[in-house]
Amino acid sequence: MAELPVLTIDLGGTKIHTALISEDGRMIAEDYRLSMADEGPEAVIQRIFAGIEKLLDEESMSISMIHSIGIASASIIDIDKGLITFSPNLPGLNDIFLRDILHDKYGIDTYLINDSSAAALGEHRYGAGKGVRNLIYLAVSTGIGGGIIIEDKLYLGASGCAGELGHMTIKADGPLCQCGNTGCLEVLASGTAMAREAKERIRAGENTILVEMAKGVIEDITAETISMAARNGDSLAQEVISEAAVYLGVGLANIVNSFNPEMIIIGGGVSKIGDLLFNPAIQEMRRRAFKLPAQAVRILPAELGGNAEVIGAAIFAREQKSG
Numbered sequence: 001m002a003e004l005p006v007l008t009i010d011l012g013g014t015k016i017h018t019a020l021i022s023e024d025g026r027m028i029a030e031d032y033r034l035s036m037a038d039e040g041p042e043a044v045i046q047r048i049f050a051g052i053e054k055l056l057d058e059e060s061m062s063i064s065m066i067h068s069i070g071i072a073s074a075s076i077i078d079i080d081k082g083l084i085t086f087s088p089n090l091p092g093l094n095d096i097f098l099r100d101i102l103h104d105k106y107g108i109d110t111y112l113i114n115d116s117s118a119a120a121l122g123e124h125r126y127g128a129g130k131g132v133r134n135l136i137y138l139a140v141s142t143g144i145g146g147g148i149i150i151e152d153k154l155y156l157g158a159s160g161c162a163g164e165l166g167h168m169t170i171k172a173d174g175p176l177c178q179c180g181n182t183g184c185l186e187v188l189a190s191g192t193a194m195a196r197e198a199k200e201r202i203r204a205g206e207n208t209i210l211v212e213m214a215k216g217v218i219e220d221i222t223a224e225t226i227s228m229a230a231r232n233g234d235s236l237a238q239e240v241i242s243e244a245a246v247y248l249g250v251g252l253a254n255i256v257n258s259f260n261p262e263m264i265i266i267g268g269g270v271s272k273i274g275d276l277l278f279n280p281a282i283q284e285m286r287r288r289a290f291k292l293p294a295q296a297v298r299i300l301p302a303e304l305g306g307n308a309e310v311i312g313a314a315i316f317a318r319e320q321k322s323g
């Protein structure tokens with residue numbers, strides 16, 4: 001008999017993705033709703049409950065038909081305590097015992113993991129990293145997250161928060177990051193960083209089709225707009241992407257020298273920019289990293305898209321429960 005599905009929640013900076021995942025990593029059903037973290041943690045928690053209940057309702061399932069709950073959150077997580085300590089991209093979501101909150105509500109085994117660590121597990125088991133023993137997953141989106149797989153196992157470190165690769169310092173006197181530090185990879189190479197750079201250059205009087213694409217509302221420019229503009233030959237957009245790509249390449253070189261991975265998988269919305277981002281980043285990595293680990297590494301786009309986190313959280317919950 002097949003095992004019961006895992007109920008998983010990916011709590012991200014912009015949206016809450018709730019899913020039912022089968023034993024073999026298949027998506028059975030899913031729900032999306034906005035996180036709206038600016039409304040405070042209590043409102044976010046209520047929206048998590050609402051997502052779960054809608055999904056169970058639609059599938060005519062009760063909580064007794066669920067194997068366990070896995071939550072992936074864009075946060076610095078104390079794994080033993082099931083505690084969200086700090087969330088750079090979910091303002092106000094700090095010091096929340098989210099694991100126990102869900103466990104108390106539904107009464108089944110519940111596990112909490114960082115979203116990019118979960119995505120690393122998902123890509124390792126069912127995505128671009130199948131059969132690869134040592135890999136690093138990097139999610140480049142609004143922020144930059146990371147996950148580390150060593151010898152086929154997720155590496156979580158002493159407190160459970162290893163893999164915060166987006167917050168390695170790239171430029172000590174660089175811009176201020178959401179984490180409070182300056183010059184992190186995230187603040188130089190994320191989608192937010194690209195949008196900030198483009199807006200600054202537009203305000204400084206540079207010409208670009210971005211203004212027209214955003215119908216004159218400069219604030220609306222996102223990494224996606226920049227990507228489209230770059231493909232249409234806009235030089236400002238192309239420069240913004242290649243500048244971010246160089247910083248990404250610096251981060252990749254640090255990762256390659258630190259971990260000597262077989263593969264680095266790059267996911268997240270910004271990775272959809274494709275070669276325009278990947279090529280200069282890989283070139284910069286090769287220029288900086290030692291030759292031996294640089295030759296060993298393959299840098300590939302993720303395969304599971306926006307499902308890597310919920311699939312990975314389900315893998316994590318199953319593994320934790322079976323001990």
Ligand SMILES: [Zn+2]
Pocket residue numbers: 166167177178179180181184186187
């Ligand atoms: Zn940071």
